[in-house]
Amino acid sequence: MRVLFYYRGSEHIGVESIIAYLKSKGHLVELIFEPAIGENGFVDIPLIDKIFYNDKMILNKAIRFKPDLIAFSTITNLYMPVKKLAKKFKEVMPKVPIIVGGIHATSLPERTIAEKNFDMICLGEGEHAMEELLQRMREKKSYTDIKNLWVKDETGFVHKNDKRPVIRPLESLPNPDKSLFAKYGALNSTVMIMTTRGCPFACTFCVNSFRNQVYSGEVYLRQRSVQSVIKDLIEIKKTYNPKEIRFEDDVFAYNQKWLNEFKVEYPKHIGIPFHCYVTPSTAKDEILAGLKQAGCKSVSIGIQSGSEKIRTKLLHRRHSDELIIAAAERIKKHNLKIFAEYIFGFPEETPEDMWKSYELNDKIKPFSALSFIFYPYPKTALAEYSLKNGYLTKEDYDKVKDGYGSYHTSCWLDLPYKDEVYKLNAMLPIWNKTPKFLKPLLKAILKLKYGRIHKLIYLASIPIMWFEEFVARIKAMPRMLMMTRKALMNDDWDMAYKDDLEIKYLQNQEISLQPNTVIQKEKDLIDVKSIVKAKALETIKEKRRKNHFFHGEIKFSK
Amino acid sequence: MDKELIKLNVIDRDGKKTLIEAIEGISVREAIMDKLAPSMFALCEGNCICATCHVFVARGDFDKLMKIEEDETETMATNDIEQTPYSRLCCQIKLKKENSGMTVTIAPHVSL
Numbered sequence: 001m002r003v004l005f006y007y008r009g010s011e012h013i014g015v016e017s018i019i020a021y022l023k024s025k026g027h028l029v030e031l032i033f034e035p036a037i038g039e040n041g042f043v044d045i046p047l048i049d050k051i052f053y054n055d056k057m058i059l060n061k062a063i064r065f066k067p068d069l070i071a072f073s074t075i076t077n078l079y080m081p082v083k084k085l086a087k088k089f090k091e092v093m094p095k096v097p098i099i100v101g102g103i104h105a106t107s108l109p110e111r112t113i114a115e116k117n118f119d120m121i122c123l124g125e126g127e128h129a130m131e132e133l134l135q136r137m138r139e140k141k142s143y144t145d146i147k148n149l150w151v152k153d154e155t156g157f158v159h160k161n162d163k164r165p166v167i168r169p170l171e172s173l174p175n176p177d178k179s180l181f182a183k184y185g186a187l188n189s190t191v192m193i194m195t196t197r198g199c200p201f202a203c204t205f206c207v208n209s210f211r212n213q214v215y216s217g218e219v220y221l222r223q224r225s226v227q228s229v230i231k232d233l234i235e236i237k238k239t240y241n242p243k244e245i246r247f248e249d250d251v252f253a254y255n256q257k258w259l260n261e262f263k264v265e266y267p268k269h270i271g272i273p274f275h276c277y278v279t280p281s282t283a284k285d286e287i288l289a290g291l292k293q294a295g296c297k298s299v300s301i302g303i304q305s306g307s308e309k310i311r312t313k314l315l316h317r318r319h320s321d322e323l324i325i326a327a328a329e330r331i332k333k334h335n336l337k338i339f340a341e342y343i344f345g346f347p348e349e350t351p352e353d354m355w356k357s358y359e360l361n362d363k364i365k366p367f368s369a370l371s372f373i374f375y376p377y378p379k380t381a382l383a384e385y386s387l388k389n390g391y392l393t394k395e396d397y398d399k400v401k402d403g404y405g406s407y408h409t410s411c412w413l414d415l416p417y418k419d420e421v422y423k424l425n426a427m428l429p430i431w432n433k434t435p436k437f438l439k440p441l442l443k444a445i446l447k448l449k450y451g452r453i454h455k456l457i458y459l460a461s462i463p464i465m466w467f468e469e470f471v472a473r474i475k476a477m478p479r480m481l482m483m484t485r486k487a488l489m490n491d492d493w494d495m496a497y498k499d500d501l502e503i504k505y506l507q508n509q510e511i512s513l514q515p516n517t518v519i520q521k522e523k524d525l526i527d528v529k530s531i532v533k534a535k536a537l538e539t540i541k542e543k544r545r546k547n548h549f550f551h552g553e554i555k556f557s558k
Numbered sequence: 559m560d561k562e563l564i565k566l567n568v569i570d571r572d573g574k575k576t577l578i579e580a581i582e583g584i585s586v587r588e589a590i591m592d593k594l595a596p597s598m599f600a601l602c603e604g605n606c607i608c609a610t611c612h613v614f615v616a617r618g619d620f621d622k623l624m625k626i627e628e629d630e631t632e633t634m635a636t637n638d639i640e641q642t643p644y645s646r647l648c649c650q651i652k653l654k655k656e657n658s659g660m661t662v663t664i665a666p667h668v669s670l
């Protein structure tokens with residue numbers, strides 16, 4: 001079957017993983033990628049992109065590919081462009097079904113499937129569900145009962161299917177396929193990789209607070225073996241020759257045993273400097289020493305708020321100031337650069353609380369400070385809390401659910417100190433780099449009413465936050481735009497592709513049916529008891545999964 | 559040598575007591591996850607970092623357990639849990655013969 005994916009902004013490991021899986025099952029997969037350089041959350045100048053490519057080129061490429069299925073993956077902040085493009089695809093290819101997955105569809109299934117241009121949505125992991133869907137489409141069978149999918153039928157009725165168990169082990173999946181993103185120039189000198197799925201924590205502002213709740217009853221967090229990660233990286237190194245690797249795991253190397261193996265294998269086979277995420281509680285000496293030995297050059301650490309009260313009571317991050325300062329000192333002791341991350345504009349946060357982030361940052365003295373504005377991601381515990389406690393209006397929450405705004409520029413909460421949120425968010429990166437004797441000047445600017453000067457300072461701070469990354473991105477932009485133009489005009493998929501896999505599959509089955517059946521029968525006789533037991537356990541687990549279904553109100557346990 | 563089945567009483571977050579059996583040598587976390595799988599429980603899969611497998615061990619059973627290690631103390635201190643003198647992270651408790659009949663209460667999940 002022919003599947004057309006769409007993504008924008010940057011490479012996406014989840015999409016790469018589904019692409020790899022579907023390719024491994026014999027499907028022809030193509031990607032339409034938009035760099036969206038002019039709409040990156042900081043600036044909104046779509047014209048930058050439109051000089052190089054336009055919707056007509058995108059639609060023409062899609063038509064030429066003749067997809068059997070169009071697939072979108074979306075996070076909340078990308079939902080609007082996805083919706084717009086789906087409408088255009090539907091206008092020119094009304095018979096091609098459109099599926100939407102990603103965290104946005106997973107957290108807001110009712111709202112997403114209600115969109116008239118979406119025929120189905122995928123909740124949770126997409127590899128197995130999409131393959132089953134394509135297999136059924138290939139066999140011209142009904143696909144309204146596939147687990148992890150909600151499917152609209154001809155009458156408009158939505159079939160809401162149960163969820164699948166999480167994929168285990170992760171090595172059962174092929175390594176993510178970056179090639180389609182690469183041809184659009186989406187891979188620059190830094191290449192992303194993930195060694196885990198999920199996060200061991202459930203910070204209230206993060207989608208993991210929702211995801212862990214949905215997947216209660218089975219642990220969502222899984223980690224790939226070191227061997228599998230290294231094998232993947234060897235291929236990445238050979239193909240893309242990156243200057244830096246970014247481990248995008250929410251928390252990297254939390255497992256000491258895993259790290260002990262990784263710190264030997266990574267320098268031996270890869271040896272490229274890397275960046276990863278740690279938390280104040282996982283930044284232990286032994287872990288940091290392991291990271292350093294492996295070749296880590298810098299870490300991001302989420303502080304989120306300088307106020308212990310906000311961290312503990314509201315964010316569910318019980319890290320004392322002392323613990324954070326000690327963690328920062330340990331990181332520096334191991335000669336790793338710190339990128340400290342903060343969020344401003346939480347409910348109940350006062351200007352004093354926000355100022356504490358500045359004070360704590362002065363004690364940590366990170367290499368760089370990155371600041372964001374609290375964005376109430378749908379269904380997260382803190383978004384629901386904001387709504388219940390009058391910090392977020394239903395109207396604004398609806399706008400968030402439609403993907404308006406960004407965590408760089410939009411304070412959605414109804415706070416009495418909104419200006420302070422914008423000002424303190426705008427100036428922290430510069431504050432972090434300013435020598436002590438000049439800080440009174442910044443303090444004076446902070447006392448001014450929020451206005452152009454703060455916005456200018458914020459824009460100026462973008463390169464300061466992460467200079468190397470900024471330079472790499474700026475350098476990559478023209479190339480990315482040119483490559484996107486080229487990729488949209490070139491049809492480089494396998495023109496000889498013919499979907500005759502069903503026949504091959506059936507033939508293979510005929511050949512191998514006899515011996516397998518015999519072995520299975522022998523096995524059955526020997527092991528009836530354990531099979532019955534396993535089946536009973538699977539039934540219990542199935543029931544548990546139903547109890548933690550994707551829709552309906554999530555009850556955050558007390 | 560065959561491993562013994564250890565009996566374990568688990569009081570869940572609704573106060574319901576269940577007697578479960580688990581093979582000697584596995585952790586209390588694994589036993590609870592396998593038989594009861596409570597919500598928001600053991601998110602880090604036994605790596606001793608998230609503290610969501612926090613349990614209160616019955617007073618009489620507490621002293622029979624192996625001494626608490628620094629890692630566990632640190633994780634309890636740095637995560638969002640309300641500790642008592644009988645608090646343990648059950649991913650760190652390996653079931654032994656002498657623990658048979660032990661009672662643990664799953665700590666409440668702190669929410670907003």
